[in-house]
Amino acid sequence: MQTIESNAASSEGSSHNALHSTICRFPTEILCQIFLYCMPEDEEWKLTPEPDPSLAPMLLTTICRRWRDVVVDMPSLWRKLRMEVDGDWQKRAFCYESYLKQSQGRQSLTLEIHDADWMVPRSLLQPYVDQISNLSIELFRGADSCPVVAADFGGLQELSIYNCGTAGAIAHSVAQLPPNTHSLKLTNVWLTKSEVSSFDPLAWASLTSLEIMVGGLNLIPCLLRLCPNLSSLTMMGTFTGEIETSETLEHTKLQSLRLYSASHFNTHENPSRIFELFDAVTLPNLREVEVCNIGRWPHEEFKELLERSQCPLERLNFGSFVIRKKEELAEYVTLLPSLKISMYPHY
Template sequence: MQYNTDPSAIPDIISCLVLGVVMHEASNPNHINYRYWQLVQERAKIVQSIGPPRGSSSPIGRLPTEILAEIFLYCIPEDANWTPAPDLAPMQLTAVCRRWREIAVNMPNLWRRLRLEMGHGDWQQRAFCYDSYLKRSRGRQLSLTLECDNNKWTELRSLLQPYVDQISLLHVGLSSGTSSFPLVAADFGALEELVIYTGGIDPVPAVMHSIMHSITHLPPNMRNLRLLGMWLDFRRLTSLNSPSWAGLTNLEIKVAGIVSLPCLLRLCPNLSSLTMIGSFMPATETLGKLAHTKLQSLRFSGDLLMKTISSGLLGLFDYLTLPNLCIVEVRNIGRWAHGEFKALITRSQCPLESLIFGGGVTTTPQQLAEYVTLFPSLKLVIDPTRSSVFQ
């Protein structure tokens, strides 16, 4: 295979890549990567101790494959999946020279994260590109983002079928034009995290029904479930009674209806973190007291679209004991249910470390002083700027 890249430009390319890593590390002094500096020192020793290989006058040509492979990994962003592009790593790395291509193609860790766009255009061409990309992962765990702007679900399932047992993280974005959702979480045997999100528009009833069906049974390794931007019927949610939900450790949901926190926590006995948005109203019934020993972080917010948020959190904390609760953050619920919450933390004897009141929460100085008395080392935050809902 021939390449059009000027060999004299290769040192400039690698210098830019290394400079990017240096700038990243310099901007994060508290997160210095000492392994990187070891590699830099090793590279310097190599350049000083050996001459250029036959036919190569560039110092880059002297670097061992192991060093180049480490540098290649630094070219890959860590905060999101990405769409393949010729001017971005890892595709860019395969176009520099034959040696770089061989190294990059044979590094499965470069090809484990991918964003698939299901919009308009030549799907066959994109599907071929996606499949070629995924094949290079060679059985490694995959992190995929699916941006669904239409309903090409049949084609998508066909593309993903060979890789369903590799996908550990799956993010699915639904647009307003999406009229169906045939993906079933249980089909992805290795799935650990599932995120389904919308552009702020509630899906049509048929899509919501499909989503509820999809999450009824979760894969055995599922730990993180986030359903963002869509209202779930609390009665339907808590009637799932699916044993597969017992494995969840993190849950983020938006619920409508009368919320009974004990009822929800019974569904997820291993939950350590819960983020919930809802229209909280007094509970009319309970299934009895519950001691949930795993929950450490509880964040909840009222709905900003509600005309009134003055009802507070009446009954939300009743019948509940949380002995390991460490972090609580609340927004947009109006009057703070101080008496109910104080009773909760008193009977729980929990190690509360952080209590955060965002915008739309009404408290009094006396109430705040009581928390500091109960927990002298408590991090108490009053921040009205935290007024948006979590999702």
């Protein structure tokens, strides 16, 4: 019996070595494709505050010398990094810097900021500011402001700021975007009209996609003027107050408009006034509209917007708590026979 077990173990070891030897002899191009499939999924990656030695690409460098050489020479494996800036910073800094050095090109970087002491991270990132193309900043309790200034990242294409705590004074971080930044997402970041009006007229001119919180309708004309190349606009917040404009504002590039009202702010004394937005703009390239939690749907104003704009609207999506009538929807189909209308089932 002992001899049989010994032979079985020897056979298994030989098979493993043969397989390992075969894989190691794969052409570099095939190994590269295999390594790309080994990279962790986004959700798994988000759970690791630093490069995880049990996941690719770090794990792949430990298998054998050839694999390590191939992995180290593949910048595409080193282009996504999550940095958690908190009390353990010194312990993690060396690991982060090694990872950044391997990227050798465009990098997708998420920063978790838990406090306001940001001098060390800033000095670490300085050599790489022109190669970071996708930057996501998460501000947690303890961070009283955003210490990152978008203009410092010359190669930035996409920027997201998530204010998970109570940080204020964030306007300075986005007051001037790099010339190639095309996407900006601000979550729980409330900019005022006075702040946005103070931006340089070309500060956001390169944006094609914007997600932003609004505290009133008077901010919207400022946003449309500031972003002449915008094709997708998502606004969340309160659509109350009045739009202060003496003439209809035309925006020729906007294709997608999404409006999500914070319904707990809409009361009988302070109702949503989405109709003022539809009265104030002309959108000749509009193709998709989605609304949620706005209460009574401003049918006449929206119909006039369509007629005035002569836009090729393709989709109209009603989310929860949007009160409308069937005959109103029929008028849109008459106006635009190819229009597709989808409705949340409860209203």
